[in-house]
Amino acid sequence: MTLDNGAEVIIGFEVHLELNTATKLFCPCATAFGAAPNTSVCPVCLGHPGVLPALNQEAVALAVRAAVALGCRINLVSRFDRKNYFYADLPKGYQISQFDRPLAESGSVALLGTDRKVRIRRIHMEEEAGKLNHEGESLWTADSSLVDFNRAGIPLIEIVSEPDMRSPEDGRLYLHSLIRTLSYLDVSDLRMEEGSLRCDANISLKPAGYEGDLEDLPRVELKNVNSIRNVVRGLEYEIARQAALLDVGGTVARETRGFDDASGTTLSQRSKEAANDYRYFPEPDLLPLRLEAAWVDEVRQALPMLPEAWAAKMMGYGVRGQDAEVLVSDPGLVRFAEATHAAGAPFPDVVSWILGDVARLQNAHHLPYGEGPLCAERLARLMALIGDGTLSGRMAKEVLEAIYDDDEDPDAIVAARGLRQVSDIDALTIIVGTVIDANGKVAEDFRAGKDKALAFLVGQVMKATRGQAEPAVVNRLLRERLLGGNPL
C-alpha cells in the first residue's frame, strides 16, 4: 500500500499465545480461566525471595509443536533471560523471557488467498504477567488498582513476524492465516476476547526513496487490540495519523499506543523503551533449554494434517476450491467431514451437506461439529438412504431435522414416519392418470403451451403421495401422458 505522498506502509506483528497447559510455566499452580482472584498463586509466581523456577515440559512441547508447524528452525539450545521493568502486574520486577537465544527462528505463514508469505522472525517462550483491575472509570482516572496474579506465570509463546505486511488487509490476512494453522494444533484456546491470543502491531511509514534499514524507521506499537477487526481499524487510523504528521513536516514519535474502540482512534500510552532499557540478562536460576534433534523430529512427524494439505485433499476428491477453503477454516468441520467420509459417504456430497443444512442446524443448536445428535455415522447413513433412492432430497432434510429433534438413527426415523420415496412406476402411473382426469383444464393449458401448468400437476401428484413420490419420475410420467409420448 503506497500513500499519496509516496510513503509505503510497513507492518509487522507480535502475537502472544497462551499455551494450553494444566500448570504455569515455572510453578505447579493451575491455569484454569475464570478462577476467583489470587487462588492459583504460590511463592514462585508471586516472586517471593529465594524461590526457584522449574520449567514445565508440556509448555516446551506445545511451543515446539507450534514452531515446527509454522516452519521454524528449532534452536536445540535456547536460553531464558530476565526482562527487567517495573509494573504492578509483574511481581518479580522482571519477566522470564527469551532474548538472544530464542526457542525457534525463521518460519513463515502463507497469506490466505494469495501466493505470498509473511516470514516469522522468531518464536520465544515467556511467562504471563498478572491482571490489573483498575478502580475507576479508566486506567487514567483510577485512584488505585487491584492485582490478580492467577494469570502471572501462565506460559506464552510470542510469535514475531518480519515487517512483511504492506496494508491493514495484509495484517488481517496474516492473523486469519496464522490462527487457522494454530487452530489445528491444540496448543492454545486462541480466544482473543478472553486474552489467550493477543496481538501487538508495529507500524511505520517508509518515505519514498528511503534506503535505510526498516528497523530504523520511527515505529508505533499498537498494543493489545482484542479483535482482528479492531486491529484493522487501529492500523487504518495509525496510517492516516502518521501520514498527516509527515505531510506537515512533523515526525512520528517512537511510542506505544492503545486502540480506543469507542472512538476508533489510538492514544499514546508510553514512549517505547529500547531493548537495552529492559537490561536483559541470562536467567541464572534456569539451565539453558537443550532439546534433542530426534525428539524435535518426532514432534514434526506427529503434527496433524494442516489446512493447506486438507484443502488439497478435499479438492482431490472433487470438492470445489471455494468449499474446501470454507471447510478447512474450522478444524472441527474438517474432522467431521473426514469422519463422515470414513463412514462411507462420498466427499463432494459430504461437504455440500455439511456446509449447508448441517451447518445451519449445528449453529442453531449451538453445537460443535461431531457433538450432539448428529454424529458422522448418522449423516453417512442419511446420505446412503438418498444414494439408494429410499429418500428424496426433501425427505432427507426432514429426517435430518428429526435427528436433532428425536436423537434417533435415520432408519428408525424413516420407519416411524413412513418416509419412503415412491418410485414404483405402476403405482405412480395410476396416480398421474387420476390427477390429470381431475384437473382437465390445467392439463389442457399445459398441452397449449403453458409450461407452468405442469408444476401444478406435479404438486397434485406429490400431494396425493404425501410427498413420497420421486419428483423426477412424476415429471417424466406427466409429460409422457400429456404430450402423448410412450403410451403408459
Added chain:
Amino acid sequence: MRLSHQDVEHVARLARLRLTPQERERMVEVLSSVLAHMEVLGDGVSSERPLSTDRVNAFSGLREDRPSRTEAPERLLALGPNTRAGQFSVPRIVQDA
C-alpha cells in the same frame, strides 16, 4: 568496562531509584568494578557446554505438567501490604504527565 555518570543515572531511573550525588559517585565505582570482575570471569569460562547425548529423554530435568498447591492462597494474600476483595491493592499506575 567503566560506567559513566550518565549510565548510572539511566540505570537508576529504570530501577526507580533516586541517587544523591555522593551515591551516584559511589555507584560509578562499585558497578564499574563489578563489571570489570565479570570480564575476568568471562575470560575463564567456555562459552557453551557442548550438546551432550547423555540424556535419558527429551525432558529430563523439566517439571511434569501436574497441578499442585504449595501454600494456602489466603496466607499469601495476607502478606501483601494492602489487599481488598481478594486482590492486592496498588497505587494508581499511570503517573501524571
